Amino acid sequence: MSETFSPAPVVADLRRIEMPSLAGLYARAAADAAGRAVRGSGEVGALPDQALAARSAGATTATTEAYRRLVGGEAFDGVHRWSLPSALVHVLGFPVQVALMADRRFPLPLMGLVHLSNAVEHRRPIGVEQPLQIRARAENLREHRRGVQVDIVTEVLREQADPAAPAEQDVLWTGTSTYLARGLRLPDEPAAGSSEESGRRDGDAVALPPRTASWRFGADAGRSWAAVSGDCNPIHLSALTAKALGMPSAIAHGMHAAAKMLEGREPQEAGHRWRITFEAPIRLPAQVAVAAEDLGAGRTRITGWDARRRRRHFHGELQLPEHD
Amino acid sequence: MIQRSPQSRPAAQPRPTDTYTALVNTELGRRIGRALGLPRPAPLRRHTPGAALADGPVLVLGETSGAEDIAQLLLRWGLDVRRHIGDEERLSGVVACFDAVSAPGDLQETVLRLADVQRQIAPSGRVITVLRDPQDARDPSVRAARRAVEGLTRSLGREMRAGATANGVVLQESLDAAAPGVAGVLRFLLSGRSAFVSGQFLSVDSVNGTLPEDWDRPLAGQVAVVTGAARGIGAAIARTLRRDGAQVIAVDVPAAGEALAAVANEVGGTALQLDITAEDAGDRILEHAEQRHGRLDVVIHNAGITRDKLLAHMDASRWSSVIAVNLEAQLRINRRLLASELFSHAPRIVSLASTSGIAGNRGQTNYAASKAGVMGMVAASAPELESRHGTINAVAPGFIETEMTAKMPMVAREVARRLNSLSQGGLPEDVAETVAFLASPAAGGTSGMTLRVCGQNLIGA
Amino acid sequence: MHTVDAPRDAVIIGGNRIPFARAHKAYAGASTQDMLTSALNGLVARFALQGEQLGAVAGGAVLKHPKNFNLVRESLLGTPLDPRTPAHDVQMACATGMEAIGSLADKIRLGRIDSAVGGGVDSISDAPLVVSDALRGILMEANRAKTAGQRLKALARIRPGHLAPQAPGVDEPRTGMSMGEHMAVTAHQWGITRTEQDELALASHQNLAAAWDRGFFDDLVTPFRRVAKDDNLRPDSTLEKLATLSPVFGRDLGEEATMTAANSTALTDGAATVLLGSEEFAESRDLPQLATFVDHELAATDFVDGAEGLLMAPTRAAARMLTRHGLTFDDFEYVEIHEAFASTVLAQMKAWEDAEYCREHLGLDGALGRIDRSRLNVDGSSLAAGHPFAATGGRIVASLAKRLHGKPGKLGFISVCAAGGQGITAILEGR
CATH class of the missing domain: 3.40.50.720 (NAD(P)-binding Rossmann-like Domain)
Incomplete structure (x- = not known):
């Protein structure tokens, strides 16, 4: 990870929207799926240049309480804990992300996208019920061993920021979510890529560090996360809805794992960055072996795996801000 | 200050209830029992701290030195001690002293006086015979007389009614009836402590023994x-x-x-x-x-x-x-x-x-x-x-x-x-x-x- | 031996416990209060404490129903002790009993109290079940509702899934790992072998059986519910039999998993108490003085991200405590290390022998030292006796004090690990 935060670029084509409802977006995406699905050749068109921006009322105390009940940690009492956890900030921006991906101009089908990784720069603390602006844009459409991947960059901005050209101090949080559309190809590119995400097969047996924790995801973990995040993606909700999308069972939401990874480790004052890479999906219900490794200099590596099959579910890294 | 006894769980063992005894002591049960000739067990007088040694008069029979010592002892205990008794009075106890008999014929006078008052013995009353140890007598006539008292006492025990008992106190040859051990034995036999003891003989062989300051706490400090x-x-x-x-x-x-x-x-x-x-x-x-x-x-x-x-x-x-x-x-x-x-x-x-x-x-x-x-x-x-x-x-x-x-x-x-x-x-x-x-x-x-x-x-x- | 600044000694007079019984068996119908009351009753009977007003009674249970908030006080009121004896509950997971006894000893040494009973109780069989958070939320809302309609509306949200009761957590809340899983990691890191663990388990059973056979527990244990002896004891166990068992913890280590049901402590029900007093208290009542409770030390490890083992806190406590007294393990006649697992004891002992660990984690110049195995857990230990969490401290203190009785000046060492990465060590001195 770099030592400085990446700049928030000026966006020429910005469309302001109302904060969308995820349920509506998913419903539309499902309806669209049949219609457009894969376009004949399976080749993908170009990314739209347009970014979306929406105003958010911020996280309510009800949401932070629901989050805490599910993930744990200290209470958001406004004194000892007042700063939103990164995963919850992601939740605030997620509808704008989805709106971008659900747009007809977006070249990849929303339903069936696989969340590969997430990299976050949590630059400044964000309080409970703090009004915000969210900006989302797509970039870096590229090949993956199993299809095509894209980065969705979500920026969480101060209420008074100009979303088209935010000042440095107005950028509170930047998240880059990388998604994979399986079985698709880019025109003019060879089939097998060699980028970092595609070098190794998902969930291969790997050397694992000593376990330091064990996480339980109940059969209802997807529904519980949906209750916190509003993300009612059917792949997480139940075995039945997941099967409809071709998965053998419901899988845990990646951000749920990220939230657990970060809980108790994020500084209130923010300034930290983290990344999580998802490998073998966590099929519900699940027991996940977890190891936290202190790499020194404020870096912690966290790995989650299936203890029985010795397949890695995810690995992530947290970099705390430098002190002094 | 509030006085409170330490709490403890009741540790009493379950005890089989003698329903028969309870039954025959109801009026109906008494009549049925009498008609059938069934035994009629009486509720026994048992000792409780502070209870009187005897509720009514105690008759001391026999004109011996032992009888005199015993009468004095009973008087010191505050009992209503009699040497004679009226026809109507209920007796709590009779102490019949045979400690001087040397021939079988010596028994008769005291025995007949005992016979006269037998029916006047109260429920859970006591008959206590006092005799010298037969083993200490070499003379056949003396030993015969002493053994005769034993037979008399045992049979009397069988004739007792309503929880009354008959027991004997056997004095060693040379022992004075004023010995502390005699007092101890007499007191035990008169009291409710001996409720289920009948037809038995308690020997006093030595002058050993100490009488307690408080008869309700004879083991104090031990x-x-x-x-x-x-x-x-x-x-x-x-x-x-x-x-x-x-x-x-x-x-x-x-x-x-x-x-x-x-x-x-x-x-x-x-x-x-x-x-x-x-x-x-x-x-x-x-x-x-x-x-x-x-x-x-x-x-x-x-x-x-x-x-x-x-x-x-x-x-x-x-x-x-x-x-x-x-x-x-x-x-x-x-x-x-x-x-x-x-x-x-x-x-x-x-x-x-x-x-x-x-x-x-x-x-x-x-x-x-x-x-x-x-x-x-x-x-x-x-x-x-x-x-x-x-x-x-x-x-x-x-x-x-x-x-x-x-x-x-x-x-x-x-x-x-x-x-x-x-x-x-x-x-x-x-x-x-x-x-x-x-x-x-x-x-x-x-x-x-x-x-x-x-x-x-x-x-x- | 006196600790600095202690005006007087705290003396262990004796102890009483009920036999430890495997969970859900002999004591299935007994509550923690029943068990602690019985253990106290036996102690009162052994030392004629009927009507006695003690300085304090302290103890606790790890698994405790909220209605038992005053567990020790309520238990005390069921005994012949003077009802004016104050009591309080202590909670330090498996170190509850040790902490209760240790801090009572401190109060006696300071002259704050003259006499005390410390101990603990635990029952897996009487563990409280709680409703799910969701159901609890609905019930609380219904309870706050002002109208019948509101109440019905709240109650209508109850779903079948809400009704499944939840057992109290046995996992570490911050890691989600059970204690056994934690220990499996530590054992693996220290290279503790299966054979070493099985040998330790076997020794525990043999030592406990021998102690029972020679009547060692005649004045330490009072039967309860027709159980007269620790029923987890397997005197006829063999290494061959133990070797046949499959690992139950650290199974993700595959072939390298070493922890079985036999070299891990079984879930057990039981209660234990210890009577302590000043010398004057013991003398004035003609009570025995088995040993002096010299000192104790609490410690904790940074276990959450695995920097240190969950059950390794006693290594740290021992280092501080022995340093304070200028002692080494060679100075101890007997050593009692609570076996949450056989590997716990072995890992702790290896750590004390490891110069690097002692330097890095314990702040010592070199290794703390080696423990002579012939002095370890000589009268049996948790693997054989069982481990009703809060009761273990009382069991160990009373047994060790009896061991040290008649050996004036001889020292005994105690180590007890606890959930949450905590631990206690203590020193006893024979009288």
């Missing part, structure tokens, strides 16, 4: 060990000794520890979990008594087991375990205790024998052997105890209402209950009262004997 104290008769003994003022060390096998703790807590004593057959059992008792109380006055060998089998089916473990627990453990512990300085100031030992040991009992060769052995041990140990101004005695219970007898077949139990002059089973407390009396300093003149607490059972009479 330390007593009770083995087998977790339940039944042992628990009753612990309670009675405590009531009489003793500090109790309650001993039982470790496996009985929970019940033992309850008894110890009830009597405010200490629980000592101990297998009495262990080689060091005596040492551990001494160590405990020394450490915790700095003295040891009384040891009650109550622990005992039964492993009943006809002799033809007897095996080594049944035989040896009964002999080991009931007899050898007592011998070993006594040897160890008597060798110690702690148990050398007027020590008293009371062992539990059994009427089985006297009369024998089918299927109990091992048990009867052990209990008869106890009687032998007691008799042989008396001189050694006497040299320390102490005593050793045995108590042989008859049919006692306990958890053990509650398990007998119903008919056998009913028969066993009625086969005595009081037509009822005794209670663990009755045994405990006799044990407590023999353990008291006032019984210092009585040693080496086995006293039956059996309501004058027919078996082994």
Whole structure:
């Protein structure tokens, strides 16, 4: 990870929207799926240049309480804990992300996208019920061993920021979510890529560090996360809805794992960055072996795996801000 | 300040209720019972602290020096002592003194006077005969006369009604009736403490014995060990000794520890979990008594087991375990205790024998052997105890209402209950009262004997 | 031996416990209060404490229903102790009993109290079940509702899934790992072998069986509910039999998993108590003085991200405590290390022998030292006796004090680990 935060670029084509409802977006995406699905050749068109921006009322105390009940940690009492956890900030921006991906101009089908990784720069603390602006844009459409991947960059901005050209101090949080559309190809590119995400097969047996924790995801973990995040993606909700999308069972939401990874480790004052890479999906219900490794200099590596099959579910890294 | 007694859980053992006795003491039951000629067991007068020794007059018969001493003693106890009595008066007790008889003909005058008042004896009244020890008489006529008193007393016991009893006090040849041991025995026999003792003789052989300042707390300040104290008769003994003022060390096998703790807590004593057959059992008792109380006055060998089998089916473990627990453990512990300085100031030992040991009992060769052995041990140990101004005695219970007898077949139990002059089973407390009396300093003149607490059972009479 | 600044000694007079019984068996119908009351009753009976007003009674249970908030006080009121004896509950997971006894000893040494009973109780069989958070939320809302309609509306949200009761957590809340899983990691890191663990388990059973056989527990244990002896004891166990068992913890280590049901402590029900007093208290009541409670030390590890083992806190406590007294393990006649697992004891002992660990984690110049195995857990230990969490401290203190009785000046060492990465060590001195 770099030592400085990446700049928030000026966006020429910005469309302001109302904060969308995820349920509506998913419903539309499902309806669209049949219609457009894969376009004949399976080749993908170009990314739209347009970014979306929406105003958010911020996280309510009800949401932070629901989050805490599910993930744990200290209470958001406004004194000892007042700063939103990164995963919850992601939740605030997620509808704008989805709106971008659900747009007809977006070249990849929303339903069936696989969340590969997430990299976050949590630059400044964000309080409970703090009004915000969210900006989302797509970039870096590229090949993956199993299809095509894209980065969705979500920026969480101060209420008074100009979303088209935010000042440095107005950028509170930047998240880059990388998604994979399986079985698709880019025109003019060879089939097998060699980028970092595609070098190794998902969930291969790997050397694992000593376990330091064990996480339980109940059969209802997807529904519980949906209750916190509003993300009612059917792949997480139940075995039945997941099967409809071709998965053998419901899988845990990646951000749920990220939230657990970060809980108790994020500084209130923010300034930290983290990344999580998802490998073998966590099929519900699940027991996940977890190891936290202190790499020194404020870096912690966290790995989650299936203890029985010795397949890695995810690995992530947290970099705390430098002190002094 | 609020006075509050320490809380303790009721530790009372379940006791089989003698419904028959309850029934025949209702008006209807009385009529039916009379019509059928059934025995009519009476509720017995039992001792409670502060109870009067006798409610009504006590008649002293006989023109002997012993009679005079005894009358004086009873007067000092505040009793209504008579040498003569009116026709209508109810008597709480009669003391008939035959201590000077030298020929069979000498009995008649006192016997006939006794006959005149027999019907006037109140329920739970007492007849006490006083005689000299026949064994001390070499002259055939003298011994015959003395033995005649024994026969008279036993038969009188069988004629007693409504819980009244007849017992004898046997004086050693040269002993004055004013000896403290005589007072102790008389008081025991007159009181409710001897409720289930009838047809028996209590010997007073020495001038040993000390009368207590408070007859309700004859064991005040003394330390007593009770083995087998977790339940039944042992628990009753612990309670009675405590009531009489003793500090109790309650001993039982470790496996009985929970019940033992309850008894110890009830009597405010200490629980000592101990297998009495262990080689060091005596040492551990001494160590405990020394450490915790700095003295040891009384040891009650109550622990005992039964492993009943006809002799033809007897095996080594049944035989040896009964002999080991009931007899050898007592011998070993006594040897160890008597060798110690702690148990050398007027020590008293009371062992539990059994009427089985006297009369024998089918299927109990091992048990009867052990209990008869106890009687032998007691008799042989008396001189050694006497040299320390102490005593050793045995108590042989008859049919006692306990958890053990509650398990007998119903008919056998009913028969066993009625086969005595009081037509009822005794209670663990009755045994405990006799044990407590023999353990008291006032019984210092009585040693080496086995006293039956059996309501004058027919078996082994 | 006196600790600095202690005006007087705290003396261990004796103890009493009930036999430890495997969970859901002999004591299935007994509550923690029943068990603690019985253990106290036995103690009162052993030392004639009927009507006695003690300075304090302290103890606790790890698994405790909220209605038992005053567990020790309520238990006390069921005994013949003077009802004016104050009591308080302590909670330090498996170190509850040790912490209760240790801090009572401190109060006695300071002259704040003259006499005390410390101990603990635990029952897996009487563990409280709680309703799910969701159901609890609905019930609380219904409870706050002002109208019948509101109440019905709240209650209508109850779903069948809400009704499944939840057992109290046995996992570390911050890691989600059970203690056994944590220990499996530590054992693996220290290279503790299966054979070493099985040998330790076997020794525990043999030592406990021998102690029972020679009547060692005659004045330490009072039967309860017809159980007269620790029923987890397997005196006829053999290494061959133990070797046949499959691992139950650290199974993700595959072939390298070493922890079985036999070399891990079984879930057990039981209660234990210890009577302490000043010398004057003991003398004035002609009570025995088995040993002096010299000192104790609490410690904790940074276990959450695995920097240190969950059950290794006693290594740290021992280092501080021994340094304070200028002692080494060679100075101890007997060593009692609570076996949450056989590997716990072995890992702790290896750590104390490891110069690097002692330097890095314990702040020592070198290894703390080696423990002579012939002095370890000589009268049996948790693997054989069982481990009713809060009761273990009382069991160990009473047994060790009896061991040290009649050996004036001889020292005994105690180590007890606890959930949450905590631990206690203590020093006893014979009288």
